[in-house]
Amino acid sequence: MSTQNAIQLSGVSKTFDGFKALSDADFTARWGEVHALLGENGAGKSSLMNIVAGLYGPEGGSLFIDDNPVKLKGPKEAAKLGIGMVHQHFKLVTPFTVAENILLNLGHIQASGLYRERLRRVSDDIRAMAERIGFRIDPDARIDQLSIAEQQRVEILKVLLAGAKILILDEPTAVLTEEEAENLLTTVRGFAHEGAAVILVTHKMNDVLRYADQVTIMRSGRTIKSLKPDSVSVDELVKLTVGESAPEQRIPVEERTSGEPYLNVKGLTSTGDHRALNGLDLTLNKGEIYGIAGVGGNGQSELANALMGIPEGVEGTMKLIGEGDLADFDAARRRAIGVAAIPADRYGSALAGPLSIADNFALGDIHSGRYGPFWYLKTGAIEADAAEAVRQFDVQGVRSLKQKSALLSGGNAQKLVIAREFSHPPKLVLAHSPSRGLDVKATEAVRKRLRAARDNGAAVLLISEDLDEVMAMADRIGVMSAGRIVNEFSQPADRQAIGQAMVNHV
Numbered sequence: 001m002s003t004q005n006a007i008q009l010s011g012v013s014k015t016f017d018g019f020k021a022l023s024d025a026d027f028t029a030r031w032g033e034v035h036a037l038l039g040e041n042g043a044g045k046s047s048l049m050n051i052v053a054g055l056y057g058p059e060g061g062s063l064f065i066d067d068n069p070v071k072l073k074g075p076k077e078a079a080k081l082g083i084g085m086v087h088q089h090f091k092l093v094t095p096f097t098v099a100e101n102i103l104l105n106l107g108h109i110q111a112s113g114l115y116r117e118r119l120r121r122v123s124d125d126i127r128a129m130a131e132r133i134g135f136r137i138d139p140d141a142r143i144d145q146l147s148i149a150e151q152q153r154v155e156i157l158k159v160l161l162a163g164a165k166i167l168i169l170d171e172p173t174a175v176l177t178e179e180e181a182e183n184l185l186t187t188v189r190g191f192a193h194e195g196a197a198v199i200l201v202t203h204k205m206n207d208v209l210r211y212a213d214q215v216t217i218m219r220s221g222r223t224i225k226s227l228k229p230d231s232v233s234v235d236e237l238v239k240l241t242v243g244e245s246a247p248e249q250r251i252p253v254e255e256r257t258s259g260e261p262y263l264n265v266k267g268l269t270s271t272g273d274h275r276a277l278n279g280l281d282l283t284l285n286k287g288e289i290y291g292i293a294g295v296g297g298n299g300q301s302e303l304a305n306a307l308m309g310i311p312e313g314v315e316g317t318m319k320l321i322g323e324g325d326l327a328d329f330d331a332a333r334r335r336a337i338g339v340a341a342i343p344a345d346r347y348g349s350a351l352a353g354p355l356s357i358a359d360n361f362a363l364g365d366i367h368s369g370r371y372g373p374f375w376y377l378k379t380g381a382i383e384a385d386a387a388e389a390v391r392q393f394d395v396q397g398v399r400s401l402k403q404k405s406a407l408l409s410g411g412n413a414q415k416l417v418i419a420r421e422f423s424h425p426p427k428l429v430l431a432h433s434p435s436r437g438l439d440v441k442a443t444e445a446v447r448k449r450l451r452a453a454r455d456n457g458a459a460v461l462l463i464s465e466d467l468d469e470v471m472a473m474a475d476r477i478g479v480m481s482a483g484r485i486v487n488e489f490s491q492p493a494d495r496q497a498i499g500q501a502m503v504n505h506v
């Protein structure tokens with residue numbers, strides 16, 4: 001393994017609206033290593049890596065690539081130096097196909113030949129790379145027909161095919177299944193050990209311990225420590241990351257009796273050619289958490305969309321007993337009934353990025369009249385409630401409630417969504433990958449909210465590709481495959497049997 005530095009940042013600072021996101025941060029990653037970057041939500045990990053990727057210019061400090069001092073003028077220059085970053089929130093052109101998106105990114109490299117010919121070549125490269133790293137992806141699929149997990153695979157392929165030698169992966173495994181995550185991390189470790197450098201921004205301690213050669217921990221805009229993961233335990237890493245107050249222990253899920261049925265889904269089927277949902281039946285009871293496990297791309301996103309009222313062509317029924325069919329309710333009616341929705345794509349489907357934190361918080365209550373008639377909103381009341389929610393849900397990085405919500409770090413944006421959705425006691429909670437991108441403390445806080453909602457009698461549907469999360473949270477587990485629930489398990493359930501059911505039907 002070379003000892004030459006791939007990246008060296010020293011004394012880097014960055015301020016946003018007077019807020020110091022990075023102050024005097026140092027970071028060194030060597031060629032040949034997988035280097036994990038850990039830290040609480042809002043610690044500054046993405047900001048630091050955005051500087052390496054040429055997206056942000058630092059105010060102070062210096063950046064060396066391959067031991068040469070550089071001043072990046074933008075991401076193109078970073079790409080030329082072999083730096084490729086896969087962001088937490090994707091940068092794909094949604095009406096385009098996978099191959100078109102990748103060709104767009106490779107424009108400068110694959111410039112020769114007719115467009116169709118170039119597209120064909122790129123499609124071949126995509127297939128070859130996908131096979132090499134164990135991804136299933138169709139180069140001709142349109143991005144807007146792919147699940148979040150599949151879109152992430154496209155982003156990863158995009159960077160790999162552009163020939164990056166310094167790979168920065170911001171939370172790459174957050175939406176991947178265990179097997180996909182293992183494949184990906186094994187592959188990137190292979191790249192690193194062949195001589196590249198891989199930076200893995202993550203909250204998953206086990207990924208750090210299993211795959212990283214070195215780990216740097218950030219807190220409040222500073223790098224506080226860099227060490228070899230095999231020199232510490234998970235507990236020590238957690239403490240270094242979130243401070244002394246270690247998160248709660250996992251509560252083992254016991255067999256428990258739930259209440260009467262509340263949501264009855266019958267024959268839910270996609271109307272398009274691609275039968276993402278194919279006759280799905282599901283009954284969710286009051287006072288239970290029903291977890292949906294499954295390999296990504298088996299209809300989970302379409303189910304979440306249909307239930308949450310995000311446009312999705314489906315037929316079949318989604319009856320809320322005593323209320324009517326969910327498909328007939330507009331957003332205001334859903335709120336009035338007590339439906340809380342936490343979509344997987346928090347920026348695309350849950351938050352209005354250009355609106356302020358306070359306005360995003362109040363969105364759910366505009367129709368109810370809580371803040372006055374909509375032509376004269378009581379901004380003081382909105383801000384008072386939002387301030388209280390920000391405090392209660394520990395949303396960090398809030399300089400002002402008037403700040404755009406798009407500027408919150410990924411994890412803190414999720415906390416804002418959850419604060420809004422739980423601002424009234426919910427009767428039905430629909431949560432899709434709710435702890436994606438959250439640090440250990442925030443993950444525990446979200447899980448506590450879901451459990452509390454269940455204990456107060458709500459029906460909670462948890463759709464997650466993280467089997468550990470489903471196992472830890474759900475009272476009953478449904479395995480989804482090819483657009484249907486193919487097996488149901490009650491707790492305590494056998495993890496291996498669930499894993500079997502997930503793959504047997506693929």
Ligand SMILES: Nc1ncnc2c1ncn2[C@@H]1O[C@H](COP(=O)(O)OP(=O)(O)OP(=O)(O)O)[C@@H](O)[C@H]1O
Nearest residue numbers: 016021041042043044045046047397408409410411
């Ligand atoms: N473009 C921006 N404008 C204003 N503030 C920003 C911007 N980018 C980041 N920030 C702020 O800088 C701080 C650090 O954010 P950053 O995204 O780097 O954290 P992170 O460690 O990656 O967090 P997470 O784990 O939640 O993704 C946050 O308070 C965030 O709100």
